Amino acid sequence: MKILVTGAAGFIGFYTSKVLLNNGHSVVGLDNINDYYDVNLKYNRLKELGIDTNEASEFNKACQSKKDLSFSFVRMNLENREELPKLFENEKFDVVCNLAAQAGVRYSLENPESYVDSNLVGFLNLLECCRNFKIKHLVYASSSSVYGLNKKIPFSTSDNVDNPISLYAATKKSNELMAHTYSHLFKIPTTGLRFFTVYGPWGRPDMAMFLFTDAIVNNKPIKVFNYGKMERDFTYIDDIVEGVVRILEHPNKERIEKNDLYKVYNIGNNNSVKLLDFIKEIEINLGTEAEKNMMPIQPGDVERTWANVDDLIRDYNYKPNTSIASGVKAFVDWYKGYYK
Template sequence: MTSNDSLPPVLVTGAAGFIGAYVCRALRARGEAVIGLDNFNDYYDPQLKRDRLAALCPDVEVRALDLCDREGLAALFDAHRPVRVVHLAAQAGVRYSLENPHAYVDSNLVGFVNLLELCRHRGVEHLAYASSSSVYGDSATPPFSEDQRIDKPRSLYAATKAANELMGYTYAQLYGLRATGLRFFTVYGPWGRPDMAPLLFSRAVLAGRPIDVFNHGRMRRDFTHIDDIVAGVLAALDRPPPGGVDGVPPHRVFNLGNHTPVELERFIAVIEAAAGRQAQKVYKPMQPGDMVETMADTGRAREALDFEPRTAIDDGLPPVVAWCRDYFGEAA
């Protein structure tokens, strides 16, 4: 491994998060210097975030810092002078945005503007930031293409992510800040978020608890393995948009998904096989804010980033179940 530790570090926000910790590990594995930040909020157990960091990227310094702390954020930029930023920090979750909207405004809007301003004024060469498949809302039909409209979100979370893309475009247009938005599609893997279906279902099946199956199971998701997502993030980071060619702002958006939606019942069946137990399914109506189906058109990412997801759920889900058994125990 060739070391680039003498170069300015890559700043990774949300470094203790699921995708963030894996991105930090991958950057370190190829010799990059990395500095991380995370506010370690209690949306889910902060101890899981600390354990995740210790397991995946123990040699990365991660500062406890909130994006709304403008002075603290500026001090971090001034101390480390990053020229590339991977922005993954956000208040996540579709359903929680119905309960605590202010958390989404603070983190996803105010925090993003704070970051954009520092990228603009501190000479950042490329900002790769997280968007979400949720932005498609009611405006698009599968497969979701980056050319489809995103003006009918189904949740405040989705609205903030769509706003991030508009903000990124604006800073690219006004100030020449090179920025790339990445629309993630239902990311899963070991050390994942405990509020998402892969971990919720795996833990419940292992413990013999019932699981809520919304829309009576008539849902399809483009489940995308963390390894494929990380490959896409690094490829995007390495390929900043061309700067102001023919008057086009240096801003691009890519879908990062598996392009293979899976029926929810099929997804549960794979978990059951890996756990060696049947799920106790409680069928319920559709939840507000949810989408019936997600499916990524990945043609643009394939062409520009050589993005080619390789992990099917039959290969990717059993290690998640095994990790849940190891980390939480079967009764958790």
């Protein structure tokens, strides 16, 4: 198939593009390369995909000239109403995997406008393109943050999610509602994936795994929120991408026949791990004990997440199997090599 992967320079988008290419698909990557975190990490992910440039200032030119049979890259904002439809018209995609978004719960308290632009306006623009260019399937990133202050554990897609506690979560819930509307009105198969705390090599520098490792290596204290009384369904990147790709590659014939066009799944490790146990694994792999600053919970954070993935197992035989011990070791090994 020919597949558009938005957010291709991002953590999950990079890995998804890589697996799709290995599986023989033609992939067009799209990303705006914003400076929410170190852009050099994004450039280096793209280099792994064959998009090479020596100077960031030459990046646009490099991307325009670099195109092979399987992977090409476009630098663009999703909210660009003039250029995105042109891309769809020129490339004639079969399916779309939308992993582009302004990420981060805490940053949404500081810069809410960027979440509206990317996650709402951009997503609407994408839906319109899927509608007008007869896309066979839209798979898009939602988030475990939509569960807000839900107390029932583990989180299930049948739970009520009407009480988000961050703007980021509200935009992700809005994406699900928008997708439902387009599935209903225009018969577009859409699948939303509520990701649960993704970690692994090439991960985002604003995530706990990266922040803790970086601080410990540089002999700085780590911030442990809610005084360590946090639990997360930490999910290794390979397990996440396996689920994403299985859904992208599924033909969906039975869904179309049954008019069952709108789906939302949890995608996680199906296990809740204490934050302090997670930190302990990092300490073991670095051979250093962290200096911990115990702090109160931050606005927008939830105390515990845990994904019920029974429906994903049933429909796609999805079985995450990476342990915290092996996942943390893989990240620390990558970090040591990347930063020498």
